[in-house]
Amino acid sequence: MAFHEIRFPDNISRGARGGPERRTQIVELARGDEERNASWANSRRRYDVAYGIRRADDLAAVVAFFEARNGRLYGFRYKDWADYKSGLPSQPVSPVDQRIGTGDGSTANFSLIKRYVSGGQSWARAIVKPVTGTVRVAVNGIEPASGWTVDAATGIVAFATAPPAGMAITTGFEFDVPVRFDTDMLDVTLDLERLGSITSIPLMEIRR
Incomplete structure (x- = not known):
């Protein structure tokens, strides 16, 4: 697995959103009953770290981190402040x-x-x-x-x-959680006051 033993910046991950995801198949029967089956034995975590960017310097740090990981190519460490x-x-x-x-x-x-x-x-x-x-x-x-x-x-x-x-x-x-970027493109906006923003920066947990 292509992985860099480096952690995503803590000051940005602290304001991120996300958590565990499960995948369940639900079949509704003719009489209204349900049958539920778990497609995954284990959960998988997803995050969006765009919410943690508060200033242009944060944006620059994320862009540098993204480029150094070659987008989705290399995994990295991520601190989930809700569960670490x-x-x-x-x-x-x-x-x-x-x-x-x-x-x-x-x-x-x-x-x-x-x-x-x-x-x-x-x-x-x-x-x-x-x-x-x-x-x-x-x-x-x-x-x-x-x-x-x-x-x-x-x-x-x-x-x-x-x-x-x-x-x-x-x-x-x-x-830490082993994750990767779940996009190969960052859509960056920089306004006249030099306040940077990105609509979404999705991360996905890497499972072995």
Whole structure:
């Protein structure tokens, strides 16, 4: 996957709009009942960052970022200010925020995930772009000072020694969303007062 490990400017993404998208097929039967089927097993996020542009310098930064990514060619990191932590937005990252596995004495690598829970239902989201320096890990509730690493480009936590059988592996982290531009053209307007604007700058999450 063609990807640049660089984050879209935070000051612009903070004012953006967007969120998760699902795709559901709905068939209305003759008697008025419905049958619903999920076309996608996982959600996909879409954003429009045009809403975050407030001045001409912001516009210049976006145009430079767009050109450096060759439009839709290269993916990049994006901070979704509505959802960028393993736990609640108001709480600091904790090493027990998310359970990512259970030790079996032989498995040393574990993938970061975030679970979304409501009632008795939940959905597990793969986290592949953790933010460097924010990841914390615990084994059975104890945070080791060393003996593990995390790949910031893949979200894989690797232990030097496989955790013992039955031990809960938990983590906490901040994360970015892997996205790409969903257009190969920016329609830029610059008025007489040098206030720049773009009607729409769509971004789409990249799924593996």
